[in-house]
Amino acid sequence: MGLGRHVVRHAPAHGSGRRWSRCAPPQRRSVPPGPAQPPAAPSAKQVLAERFARGEIDEEEYEQRLTVLRAHGPTQGRSGSGET
Known part of the structure; x- marks a missing residue:
């Protein structure tokens, strides 16, 4: 069966032709x-x-950290360095 609607024929109320719904x-x-x-x-x-947008870091720090992220790629980087 398709996803469209089904047309059903009902019996006429008083013999006055076809009724479709x-x-x-x-x-x-x-x-x-x-x-x-x-x-x-x-x-x-x-x-x-997000941190830059909230004002937690200034533009200089944002650019520095972004450069590091770009250099190391998405899966590398320092973990547990304690930096915020």
Whole structure:
């Protein structure tokens, strides 16, 4: 069956011709949702941009840190350095 609506013919009320109406297609059973996925963590560049936007770091520090992120790529970098 297609996804469109079904046309159903009803018997005429007083023999006065055809009456047509549209009916909604049959309901499909939905698949129960699986375990909820946690939202993806923002990238380091996104976090840096947010900190700059909030005024936590100035433009100079933003540019320096962005240069480091670009140089090391998305999977490398210092972890646990204690810098904020």
